[in-house]
Amino acid sequence: MNSTAYNYQNDISIRTEGLTKRFGNFTAVDNITFHVKKGEIFGFLGANGAGKTTAIKMLCGLSKPTSGIAMVAGYDVATQAEHIKKNIGYMSQKFALYDDLKVWENMRLYAGIYGMKEKIIAYRINEILMQLGFENEKNTFVKTLPIGWKQKLAFSISIIHQPEIVFLDEPTGGVDPAARRQFWELIYATAEKGITVFVTTHYMDEAEYCNRICMLVDGKIVALDSPKKLKDTFSAQNIDKVFRLLARNTNRT
């Protein structure tokens, strides 16, 4: 289907229709349909092997769907992958920072890769340094930063080009409880500015901070709603209980 023919709405960041990925006779992502609104914090949950990473790879334009449609930032993942890459940010638990480069050099590098203009780069670097309270650390080598700071820096760099959507793949693993909470304050502030946040996590308390949660079991969506509604529907005290209830029915590892 032609991407322009597909009805893309302005307040929608991601829309999928029957998105499917097969490897041989194994269906990793099985006919998933959902949409994510602009500025929404969308939690993507599932057990290990449920198909989260495969789905994210397709949404980032790194892997072609076997069938179905996915529109990300207005572009078709199957035919306009390069456009998508320019309009999204991505951060995983393995922060892609260069230890032997300084804080500002890391920012400069990524801004260059995204093809940003010199003037805008200088402006954005200062803006981020201020936001993070990093002004005095501009010339610090990244390897000497504590992990919580690296995490905030990696996140800010993933949105240095002000993408429409940022994908966060288990961004908070391993940091201390206070840093984990500070990081979520940063996520809130980002969503507030209209950037859509698509996040996976294994911390079920963090799932509560999402506007909506999508649960994946064996490549299929088994639940999609606000945390509150999910708890009501499954008469569960918290999202951890909902997760256990749903993910227990897996046939896959």
Added chain:
Amino acid sequence: MIQVEHIEKKYAKVNALQNISLHVNKGEIFGIIGPDGSGKTTLFRILSTVLLADKGKACINGWDVVKDYRIIRNHIGYMPGRFSLYQDLSVEENLQFFASIFKTSIESNYYLIKDIYQQLEPFKKRRAGALSGGMKQKLALCCALIHKPDLLFLDEPTTGVDPVSRKELWDMLKRLKSEGVTILVSTSYMDEAARCDRIALMMKGKFLIADTPSNIVNQYNEKLWAVSSDAMAKLLIDLKNYPFIKNYYAFGDLHHITMQANSKSDIELQHDLHEYLEKLKHQELFISNIKASIEDCFMALTGGSSDTLHTTKNYE
């Protein structure tokens, strides 16, 4: 079983371990709980005889980790934090390999790993590198167990593992404990603390406290409140601006706070806060006294903002 006296370890200018002492009894599950960079892995490496401490002494089953490292290695199972099996060998081949280097066979100790290995068996021909995160951890645990060690050192076995698989791993550890295996396990998930007999909370190379989870929680000496409303994000900001607030944290579907008591009773404190939040248009307000969790204790012990550049500077 494990005795550690005043261990110190420095890397260049970073004090990775500072005066660490620890006693773990036979058949005990002892948890080391702390964020990345707190020194957990350094401690595990020293106890597994693969790294030398600068100062102090450590014994495993009475054997010295420096002098008697060869004997110790036959009696421990070590599962490093980083996946360190052979990615290009199949599930079955990895297990066979580890059994053969310890001069044993999969069959002779199968009962120890049966519960987890059964889940892996449908994939035994699959390359280890192609397994999902949870399955890799399960295989690594099997490989660490196949020579029937007396002690098990598990460095973050549940990191990156989903809640269901995490629970299975902990159930498994409980069964091993009943077989008499002593387990030293580290984690950055605070909610796993309750599954240990005793825990040490660790930060920046130091133990903040070491005790049973219930004793640690009972030592929390402040009045802790849980608050929620229909607008949780706004609520956190409003709580931050409340004149009598001390600490405030988002905690899943609740916010946890402490307040300045000013010789007021609990009922008065609750009433005043309720009134303040009601004026700010919060609905479905819920305010209640709660018992602290390990995560609350950790944040209280580290003063909340533990991860500041200032303290890193002290390392340099």
